[in-house]
Each structure stands twice: as structure tokens, then as C-alpha cells.
Amino acid sequence: MSGAVKYRSDAIVELMQMPATDHDETWLKEALQQAVLLELATLPPYLCGLWSILEEDQGSDVFETIHEIVFDEMSHMGLVCNMVSTIGEVPRIADSELVPKYPGPLPGGVQPDLEVSLTGLSKQALDMYSRIERPDDPVAEERIAHTSIGAFYTAILEAFRARPELIQGTRQLTKDMSAAHGQGNNVAPLRSLGDVEAALQVIKEQGEGTAASPENPFPGEADELAHFYSFREIFHGRNLIRVSDDPPLFDFQGDEIPMPRAFPMGTVPAGGWVEGGVPVSDAVQRDLTEFNRHYSSMLRFLERAWKAEQPGTAKQMLNRAVVEMVSLQVPAQTLMATPLPDGSGKTYGPEFLYVEEDP
Template sequence: MSEVPERPAVAPFKRRSFLASAAVAAGAPAAVAGPAQAAAALPESGPLAAPALGSVARLMAVPETGRGVEWLRSSLQVAVGLELATIPPYLCGWWSVKDRRSEVARMIRRIVGDEMFHLSIVSNLLVAVGGRPQIKAAAPVFPGPLPGGVRAGVNVYLSGLSKPYVRDVMMAIEAPEEPLTRNAQTSPTVGEFYAGMLKAFLTVRPELSVRGQVSEHVGGDDLRPIENLDHVERAIEIIREQGEGTSGSPADPFEDDERAHYYAFGEIYYGRELRETDEGWRYVGAPVPFPDVRPMAPVPAGGWPTPQDAHVRGLLYRFDATYSTVLDTLDAAWSGGGHRALNAAEHAMRGLERPAVELMETQIPYSPGHTYGPQFRALPRPPRAS
């Protein structure tokens, strides 16, 4: 069973505890390969096809004088997809850790909570400017690039926690604007994208409507309607400080002294806490032991080849059906369902962990030493009875 921590009353946009078990994102095309082939085929870098629609590069190429309300709506919908895309890979890493009391499990669970809050913030922002989040439609396919073509070369896949997974997926997604070692940027960064949105808000000064925005506890924090430009600025600042595209250094932790996600993942990868030394920031602090994990293999393109085991097929379907319910109810929350629909989504989220862990404890017959895991395949919504 998922742990559900207490929900303290806090001020809007403050740091918070994590809502255990959350999930949104993904889908899958037709099955083409097994996990062994998928693991061998996963590149550390290289060109990946950018999405046909919603390209961040195309949006950022629009002159600032042309970035009006419609531009903001398009950009915020891409942001919905970006926030969605982070959650399934982080959940897979978290669920694969056997000891939930470990420091690594605590860090990953906190970060998943942050991403759920970010998704809620950008959904409220989109509603504020007259749009409506298309959450299920934005669910990305794994493995694949980040939505909008940001961070070209990053291949996001689903797997159990390992050091290569932390480096190639988690740290690659969260790479800050000014990392400890900065590489040449060949595509728009997430931080630049959010900065462009904030500048457009401050320039256009659109009328902001609270109608349809959601007020609710998300991950233990209060999600409140965004009523003015000060709220807009603070909301975007939180997303940038905590996660993808932070412009801060490790010396600038956000509230509760938690480091931005990139640096937290770095502590898992290097096995040491980050500390400032005479030679700059280095991972030389107290040990961060790498945990014992369930050996979930990378989910191949198209998902797992149809298992012969009926129990495994049932677990995969149960997870995907529950995941699809989560997406449908999240869509409903920002389509007039409000906090009741969001509560229903949170309830459905709690049902994801058990089949996911059971899959991670089931051996793959053709890949000794590896187990199955969730595919995050979005199922079509069944038609209503006439």
C-alpha cells in the first residue's frame, strides 16, 4: 500500500511533503523488441525526432512582439507535456527501490511530488488565460525525446534505478541552465522556455480568470488560483528553482533547504552529498549509499512483447487501465470537475503502485536477471453507453 502522509496546511506555493504514489504520462506504439535489445539500443546521446507539433524551438522563434495570449496558451500546453514526461521515469526509479526508508527513496519521492505540483501549476496558468489543459492527449511515448524538442539527444525511457539511468535520464532531464560542468546547448532549454513565458506574461499582461482553476492540496501543498502577475511570476519561479531549467547554483537551495532536482540526482549518482570546497562544488560530502533495487529492465519501444503468462498480462492491463483513469480524471479536474475530480485522480494514483511493484518482482522468461515493469500505456476511453 502507498503511504499517505499528513497534509499540513501551508501557504500557497510553499515546499511540501510528497503525496506517495502519483503518476501521469506516456503511451506506447506496437511491440518490436525485448528488453535486452532495448537496453542495448538506448543511446546516451544522439539526434532524436522532435514532435511534429508544439515545438519549443518554433515557439521561441516567434518575435517577442508576436507573443500574445494564443502564444501563451500554446506554450503552456507544451509545458503540460513536459511536466507529464518527467513523472513516469521518476516513479519507475522510486518504485524499484526496495527500502522506502532509504535516503535515495526519500529524495526521488520528494521530486515526484514536485513534478505533480508543477503539472498542477501550469494547468492553472493555462486555464487562467482561457485555455484548457489536454493532459491525456499530451501523454508522451517511451522511449522517446522530451516533448517540444527541448534537450535534443535526451532519450527518456522507463527502467529500474541504476547509475546509468540516473545519469542518462534523471540528470539529463533536469540539467540546469548553469550546471557544474556546462556543455554547449544545441536546442532550447527548459529554463529559457519558462523565462520566455514569464516575459510574455509581463509584457502582454493578459486578463487572468480564476474560473476553472483548481484549489486543492497537491503533494501536501496548497494549490491556489493564479489571480495576478505576482502569482504568475512566483509560480514560474518555483518550477525553475525546483526542477528543469534552474538558473540557480547549488548555493541557492529552494525552500526547506532542498536542492534543485539535478543536484539531488547527482548525489545519488556520485554516492556523496554535494559540498562547497575550495575548488568549487564537489560531491565529497557524507555517503549516499545506492539502494538495493528491483531489476526492472528498460521497457522496449512499443512495450513488452505480449507475455504468455496471463497473470503478467493482467497486471500490465490493470496498471494501464488505472493510469488511463488518472489521466481522464486529471483532464476532468481542469474541465469543470475541480477539486473533486482531482481528489478522484489522487485516489486512482494510489492504485498504481501495487501492480507496478508486482511487475518489478516478476522475472522476464527471455531475459534472466531482469523483471517486468509498468509501461505507462494510455488506453482509449471507453465509449459511453447510449
């Protein structure tokens, strides 16, 4: 795979502009690496929103909804990494050039007018989350004019259908998440075109719903909506309900959804708090360092998992990545409970900065 891959680029826009006849093996390899970047890019902002919810409100419907979405996104990233490895490549994850950069656009030029940032849960953050997930033609609210993530995945699916012989089934990881997180959340091996088609259906419809319905066809809970509509419900503070059968129409006119209380995490500046000119105490710096170290180790273990030739080694690396993931929450919430020194009433929060491994 080309060494010229960058997090900030117009690569997806350029790939989507190429005629379908040119969606060959090289196109698919480049597209899937961009898909890995996209899936990883959604997790830090969603996690900041989830972790910012105060402990006393962590049993709320909003908390549970965002928690489910985070685990969906984790499984989506695993499925995309399996797509990369099933065609003989290794997903690039632990690379300072490729890890998400905040604030900034989504990778590849998807929705170029959208700035993605790290901040606590708020109406503005919920609007950002739903814009990330917005389908081309939602059943509620307006269309968009830019390439959506769903349209990009549709192009990837068609490329697989045109060249099913590229599917080799190499270095496939498995993670059963259904017991704790519901149907459709497993990281499954992709050894056939049917496997790939099923995986892409899960990714698209969990995020966007179908053209006819806002419901998630692969829910963790009954009546769970696709991510876009779940975020819009919380944003509007009302459940999305069907208001007409003929024609079928949906609107946010259902029961009220109370907004949970949350730490007022400020927006992390480019390059982190210190780089953005915000003073940090020794205690804050320790928490920032601890978080970034666990985050970076998690990415390295994930990449090693998909590089491993032996299934036992791959499983061990994936399990170690999960341990590092769990270790992120405490320093993140400690930072969110620490006020910024500018008197704004806002607090610190995790930076999600990649740091190289100690020699």
C-alpha cells in the first residue's frame, strides 16, 4: 500500500470521482485504508461525549444509547480491518501520520464543511455526531450535498462484487460482542463475498438506517434506531416517531428525552492543551501523559493483532488492546473534573495524541 497515505487529504473524494471501471485492486486497497481512518476518527469524539456524562446520570437512556453506538463503531473498525487483511494487506493504525487530528475535518474529504472536535456532551457535540453519521437521503430532515460515509461504503461493496477473487480470508480476527452488546456487533471473519456483503450491510445500516426506515436492523435493544437518528433524537430532545403512513413520514414529536448532566469539557486545541497555549499543572500533565500512553499502546496492539500470522498471537494482541482501552476512562474523567485555569467554567479532557513507543 502506498506510503503517501495521510489523515488529512481529499483521498476519498478523489476515489469516489474515479469511474467504477477503475475500482480495481489498487483502488480497493486505498479505499479500505481510508475506511480504517474514518472508523477510528469517530471513536474519540463519541467517547468524550460518553465519558463526560456524570456518574449519577450514567443509567440514563442517553448514556446507554451513546454507549451502544461506541461499541457498534468499535466492531465496525474491526470489520473494516478484516476487509483490509482479507485482501492481503495490513491495516495501518499505529502511525503518527494517520491517527486522527482534532479539531479538523473527517479523513479523505468526507463532508469537508464539518469540523470534528473533542469536547463534552452538548447540543453542539450532538449535532457534530449526527452530521458524521448523516445518510445521503435521511427519512427525517434534509439531504446533504457532500459524499457520505454510506455512499463510500456502497462503492467499496461494488468493488468487492466486481472482484470477489481478491478475498483471501487471511489474518481474520474474531471478537464475539453479541452477549454484551447485541446483534450485529461481532467482529467476524470475512472469507467470502457473502461475508463481506453482510459486514458492509451492518456498518451502513447501523449508522444510517435503511432508505425506508430509521430503525437499526441490527439492534442491541428492541426498537433501537440507527446512529444518525439516535443522535438527532438526543439533539432535539424528543423521540422520532412515524407521523404519517401514506406517505410514510417521521418527525421528532415523541416523548421528551432529558439531556443528562455532563462535565463541561472544553474543546481540545490543535496539538493538545499545551500546544494550544493552555497552562497545565503537573497533575494534569500526568493524567494527559497516562491517557496518551494507553491510547497509543492500544493502537499499536490493534495493528499487531492484524499483522500477526498466528491466530493465538492475534487474539493475545487484541485482548491487550482491550485492556488498554479500558484504562482510558479513569484519566479521561479525572481530566474532565479539572477546571481550566481561564475561569471559563470549562474543564480539561483527553487529547487522544499518539506518542511513539519508548525505545
